[in-house]
Amino acid sequence: xxxxxxxxxxxxxxxxxxxxxCSHNNIATNDYITWYxxxxxxxxxxxxxxxxTKVTNEVASLFIPADRKSSxxxxxxxxxxxxxxYYCLVSGSARQLTFGSGTQLTxxx
Amino acid sequence: xAGVTQTPKFQVLKTGQSMTLQCAQDMNHEYMSWYxxxxxxxxxLIHYSVGAGIxxxxxxxxxxxxxxxxxxxxxxxxxxxxxxxxxxxxxxxSYGRLSSYNEQFFGPGTRLTVL
Numbered sequence: 001x002x003x004x005x006x007x008x009x010x011x012x013x014x015x016x017x018x019x020x021x022c023s024h025n026n027i028a029t030n031d032y033i034t035w036y037x038x039x040x041x042x043x044x045x046x047x048x049x050x051x052x053t054k055v056t057n058e059v060a061s062l063f064i065p066a067d068r069k070s071s072x073x074x075x076x077x078x079x080x081x082x083x084x085x086y087y088c089l090v091s092g093s094a095r096q097l098t099f100g101s102g103t104q105l106t107x108x109x
Numbered sequence: 110x111a112g113v114t115q116t117p118k119f120q121v122l123k124t125g126q127s128m129t130l131q132c133a134q135d136m137n138h139e140y141m142s143w144y145x146x147x148x149x150x151x152x153x154l155i156h157y158s159v160g161a162g163i164x165x166x167x168x169x170x171x172x173x174x175x176x177x178x179x180x181x182x183x184x185x186x187x188x189x190x191x192x193x194x195x196x197x198x199x200x201x202x203s204y205g206r207l208s209s210y211n212e213q214f215f216g217p218g219t220r221l222t223v224l
Contacts, residue, residue: 034212043113043199043215044152087151098168099144099151 004088009104018075020103022088025069033064033071034089038102044087048073075105083107110135113216115200121222122190130185130219132200140203141183142167142213143175145196152199158183190223197221 005023012018024033032051036044048055050062050071061074075082085102116131134141142157154167158177172194174186183202187194197220201213 041218043201043218044213045215046212049212099153101149101151 003098004090004100006086006088006100006103008101009106011106011108012078013108014079015077018078018082018105018107020073020075020086020088020105021070022073023070024088024090027068027090031068031090033062033068034091035060035062035073036087036089036099038085038087044099047086078105078107080107080109112136113200113202113214115198115216115219117219118217119220121224122187123224124191126190127186127188128190130187130198130200130221132183132185132216133181134183134200134202134214135181136202136214137180138202138204138214139180140213141177142201143173143183143185144199144201145169145194146199146218147196155185155198190221192223195221195223 010020032049034049035047037047038044048057048060048062050064052064052068055062063072073086083106085104087099087102089099113134122128139160143155144152145155146152153169155169155173156164156167156175158164161177161180164175164177174188177183197218199218200216203213
């Protein structure tokens with residue numbers, strides 16, 4: 001099982017770029033890296049997924065180095081509404097899904 | 110599309126009672142799964158299904174049963190509720206197995222309290 005390690009919490013100010021790094025030293029060759037966002041009392045919501053190098057969509061970027069032992073979620077110009085828990089997920093087979101405790105991001109005015 | 114729906118939103122049970130948590134999706138997804146989330150923790154996989162008639166255990170399957178008779182529905186049954194099953198339960202679906210490039214869509218959750 002590819003276990004992930006993330007910071008427990010992070011604080012940022014509105015308008016700043018936020019980078020959350022996830023460590024996954026035991027990632028397997030066929031594993032993808034996925035990030036989810038969860039607001040209180042809601043189910044997680046998919047943000048971005050990647051295998052290697054860099055992936056960008058309309059809300060975030062995902063940076064994955066060549067060795068794939070870590071990944072960084074980058075949120076540009078965060079707002080108060082980005083306050084949430086962010087989960088890094090390394091997905092192999094369905095039985096190996098592990099969400100971990102996530103990172104509580106608090107955006108301050 | 111309604112996406113992934115779950116009923117009920119809230120439920121209180123007494124120890125030993127049984128109940129079924131309902132989950133349905135209208136996206137024709139092959140893969141469905143159930144998770145539980147305890148306070149301050151991430152989600153843990155209970156059971157999953159890769160298609161109608163096929164189910165398998167996840168990380169924490171004890172005390173729960175599932176079946177998948179149709180593509181759309183994936184109910185979770187608690188045969189004899191215990192206080193340790195007090196949690197928030199999320200159902201999710203996706204196009205296929207998570208070893209390929211896809212995303213999971215989560216329902217709004219069911220908050221269960223067992224007294």
